[in-house]
Amino acid sequence: MSQDNHWMQQALQLAERARAANEVPVGALIVLNDQVVGEGYNQPISQQDPTAHAEIIALRHAATALNNYRLLDTTLYVTIEPCMMCVGAMIHARVKRIVFGALEPKAGAIESRMTLLNQSFLNHQITHTSGVLAHECGLIMSNFFKEKRK
Secondary structure, three states: OHHHHHHHHHHHHHHHHHHHOOOOOOEEEEEEOOEEEEEEEOOHHHHOOOOOOHHHHHHHHHHHHHOOOOOOOOEEEEEEOOOHHHHHHHHHHOOOEEEEEEOOOOOOOOOOOOOHHHOOOOOOOOEEEOOOOHHHHHHHHHHHHHHHHO
């Protein structure tokens, strides 16, 4: 979908902001009716907050913008496969769809390490699409960690 590529490009710009702040470069945004209603990038170091992942910040912004913690009919775009904390928050927020770029082989909770969205006990089902601009999304991460190891 070209629409998914468009929004993922914006998420990559947010990931770049995280990288520039010396945070792990992950960017996320939430779209409703072709409008961005929330965005975020990783900030756990600068905010001294272990929950300050890009997705959580985007969820908080969207909830404030919509004046509702239920983010019905929204799509969350994120550069890297979300962790279990973020997936849990998306389920509670009632996000409709998740679109992510690169897989996260160490902690990805949708396809890589767990398949949280496929659990029958959940009272809300989220659809997902993976691999959107996966190369670009993975490259910003691998380059960041290469620089860290130098």
